Amino acid sequence: TVKGVEKEKKQKMIDDGLNPDDFDENDDSNYAGKVLMATVKGDVHDIGKNIVAVVLGCNNFKVYDIGVMCSCEKILEKAKEYDVDVIGLSGLITPSLDEMVVVAKELSKGGFKQPLLIGGATTSKMHTAVKISPNYTTPDHPVIHVLDASRSVTVVSSLLNENKTDFVEDLKEEYEEMREDYYAGLEDRYFLTHEQAKEQKLKINFDESPPPPAPKKIGVSLIDTVSIEDIVPYIDWNPFFQTWELRGRYPNRGYPKIFNDETVGGEAKKLFDDAQKMMKEVIANKSMWLKGVVGLFPANRTEDGEDVNVYETEEDRAAGKVFKTFCMLRQQAEKESEDPYLSLADFVAPAGYKDHLGMFAVSCFGCDDLVAKYESENDDFSKIMAQALADRFVEAFAEYLHREIRVSMWGYAPDEQLDEADLLKIKYDGIRPAPGYPSQPDHTEKTSMWSAIQAKELAGIELSESLSMMPASSVSALVFAHPESEYFAVGQIGKDQVESYAKRKEMELSPCERWLSPILNYERD
Incomplete structure (x- = not known):
């Protein structure tokens, strides 16, 4: 837990002959790497992100946690300002999944080179592989889904050490296989009108x-x-x-x-x-x-x-x-x-x-x-x-x-x-089903x-x-x-239902599809 990790960090410094009180937080050379953490635009949930930030911090990574409801512009701006090695995005509600795709696209357009970590309750390895990764991943800067805080240290360390090339290559193969399986599954699955x-x-x-x-x-x-x-x-x-x-x-x-x-x-x-x-x-x-x-x-x-x-x-x-x-x-x-x-x-x-x-x-x-x-x-x-x-x-x-x-x-x-x-x-x-959850997966x-x-x-x-x-x-x-x-x-639902739904809600089709994107059985335009 957080307490235990904090204690371990102090003890490790003492074992290495260092005084924890003398640690210079402003000297980047004292850190194993620098990580930007953000909860994406429109999302206020950050408990998981906070735990990841603490665990990384206690493992000698310098963490810049820029908070919740972070716009894409702010994430890009702060990543440049702090010259970080890795960018981490977090979100809990399903609209955040779409916002993460937006951020990945903008990182690519902006020529960023940092690996991108994805985490949070509604995120998944499959969504990361299918929807986010193709918009940003290269051998230099992969997109990686991180299941929980305990794995964050291993992932970030692997991205910043000499074994990065092998780690990224394995990841690339795994995500490519997942994408193939996903699209093959869609073709095999039958939907009623x-x-x-x-x-x-x-x-x-x-x-x-x-x-x-x-x-x-x-x-x-x-x-x-x-x-x-x-x-x-x-x-x-x-x-x-x-x-x-x-x-x-x-x-x-x-x-x-x-x-x-x-x-x-x-x-x-x-x-x-x-x-x-x-x-x-x-x-x-x-x-x-x-x-x-x-x-x-x-x-x-x-x-x-x-x-x-x-x-x-x-x-x-x-x-x-x-x-x-x-x-x-x-x-x-x-x-x-x-x-x-x-x-x-x-x-x-x-x-x-x-x-x-x-x-x-x-x-x-x-x-x-x-x-x-x-x-x-x-x-x-x-x-x-x-x-x-x-x-x-x-x-x-x-x-x-x-x-x-x-x-x-x-x-x-x-x-x-x-x-x-x-x-x-x-x-x-x-x-008592909640809007945005499986029985009615539309937050609007x-x-x-x-x-x-x-x-x-x-x-x-x-x-x-x-x-x-x-x-x-x-x-x-x-x-x-x-x-x-x-x-x-x-x-998953088909376009015929989405068109009917948008009409009944008196909503344009495109924004309706955006809100429902995690459950569409087709690629929206």
Whole structure:
């Protein structure tokens, strides 16, 4: 972990007969190399980048971390200014994948020679090989996907030592093979037309399995009285250890079994104890707090069955006065089974039934100020710990709030008796898919949600130009209550559906394709 790496660096300097306090940070010759790190334009997530920066720094690389929401121009400008050896790009939301392609193209146009590292939760080796690498890679400056912080040191060292040529050649061959496999796979894969997929949609019999009862309160509710203490029982600690790249081996995978693991158990327990200590401080001094907005509205799927209309009131529904339309995407990749081709719209009843749709946006506030405080104290460990905890708090808040919606606000499951462990295993009725995630992989749908529930005006939760939620520790979701609703992945879709989708959204085709680029089954122009 970060603490351990920092300690190792100091000890290594002492072993080499050096005094860590005498280290001259301004003398580049004291470093193994210089690395620029940036989260790309429109993206505010940087916890993974921060860990990579610390790990590289503790392995004697000089790291210039230029922060989040970095424009392409800023990345190029700073790479020149600092004369770095390697450039690292990070991003969490899917629009960042496209922005990384833009940066790669501009680096190529600008004649840059630095290797380019790609990392972050939505990135992958395949996307890097297929979409980013062809725009920049040469034997001098390859594009490389880095899975996690622990591998960053090996990758950067390999790019800057005498074995670079062999390392890059191996990488080039691997990525070329991956590209060939990807395009061969596209040719082998069969997709239904959008019309065929619509014909084979999920057909819920809403007479036999009627929509859940009406919510107790229709409209928008501000949620600002839930404390960090209230949500502690709902925290899922597994992603916390994944953030810190601590993974137990079978049978000690996951919390709390990870504490029994021979290799990482001790470190995991120490880290968990540090988290509990900071959590108690946060609760005591209220340095982080929670705020959110819930909307519960009358809703019906549209006549064509592809989208969902919501209404402000029952009177508006009766009058046909639509408040917002939420556009959905449908599976098109051929299935070997008789399973239906799903869209979220399938889970909402058509006109004539009194169905409803819920939605919420929640955030953990205060983390940015804590991070700034720890940065001013050069305390990287506490900075990353605060971010990791803020993520856990807001996810637990979402879990807590979804239960409140089911049990009381909407009240369609008033007798639900599930403990927190059952909640994390999703044993309840209904789902809460988020825009930008597999069941509705279009971030632009957040704009309809933000407008409907006034997330910015009421709770101060904003959207960046790439529709990343701000603060970074935020969660949003649509809430479907029907017992037959389920999570699924839309997967890749064809141009016929994209054209229909763009038309229904009243959006130009080209920007629509850009937002959907990670799931297109064709190369956009």
